[in-house]
Amino acid sequence: MTYTIKEVAAKVNLSIYTLRFYDKQGLLPFVARNAAGYREFTVGDLNLLKTICCLKNTGMKIKDIRKYIDYVMAGPASVKQRRELLLKHRQEVVAQQKKIEQNLAEVDYKINMYTAPDAEKSVSNEIALAIADKVANHLPNPYEMLQK
Template identity: 55%
Template sequence: MTKTYSIHEVAELFDLPISTIRYYDKKGLLPFVAKNEAGNREFTRADLGFIKTICCLKNTGMPIKNIRQYIQYCMQGPTSMAERHALLEHHRQQVLNEQAKIAANLVEIDRKIAKYSDPSSTELIANQLRIAGQEKVSLGLDNPFNNF
C-alpha cells in the first residue's frame, strides 16, 4: 500500500504552517488532494510534487491567482502544456528581472560595507554630512546634521 501524508506531515515536510496549506486549499490550489471519510486531507507522493511547485512559484513571487491558473492547466493534462509553458516563461522573466534589481541593490550594499570598512570612513562620513547640511541651509531648509 502506498503511504499517504497528513496535513501535519506535509506542513513539516515543506516548513509551512498548517494554516497556509488550508489557505492554499481554500484558494483552489489543491484540487488534487483527496479527503477521507472524516473530511481530513490525505496527501500522496504525487501531491507533494504539486505542493513543491506551488511553494516554488509562491516563493518566487507568483500571485495566487496565477498559481491557481497553473494548477488548473495541470489538471487539464497534456492538452494545456503550451499554456503552462507560456505562464512559466512569463514568470521566469519576472524572476530574472527581480534578480537583476536585487543584484543592483547588492552592489550598493557592498559599496557601503566597503566604505565603512575603510580606516578613513569616520572622516569621510563626517565630511559628507557637513556637505549635506550646507546644502540644506543654502536651500533654506532645516539642517538635521547640525552636529557635523
C-alpha cells in the same frame, strides 16, 4: 500510503494553516478527503505541492499559481499554456534578480565606505556637504545636534 496535513506541513516547511489557506485559495484541488473529511495527501500530491512551493519561493502570486494548477488539472492539452506561464514568470524572476543585484552593488559601495579606516572622516564629509546644501537653500539643519 498517504500523509496527513501535519506530516505534509513538516515535509514542505509550511504551517498547517498555510496549507489549509492554499486549499481555500484553490491551490490544492487534487487533494482527496477521507470519510471523515480529513485531507489525505498522496506522494503525487506532494510532488505537485513541491512545485507550488517552487513557484511561491520564486515570488509567484497565489493567483498565478492557481492559474498554473488549473492548467495542470486540465491535463496534457494545457502544456502550451503552462509553458508560457512559466516562461513569463521566469523572465520576471530573472529581471528581479538583476535589479536586486544592481541595488546590492550600491549597498556594497556603502559597506565599503563604512569599512574603510577613514570611514568616520568620509561620513563627516558627507554630513558637512548635506548641511552646506541645506544652508545654501536657507533651510533648517536636521543634523543640528551633531554640531559641537
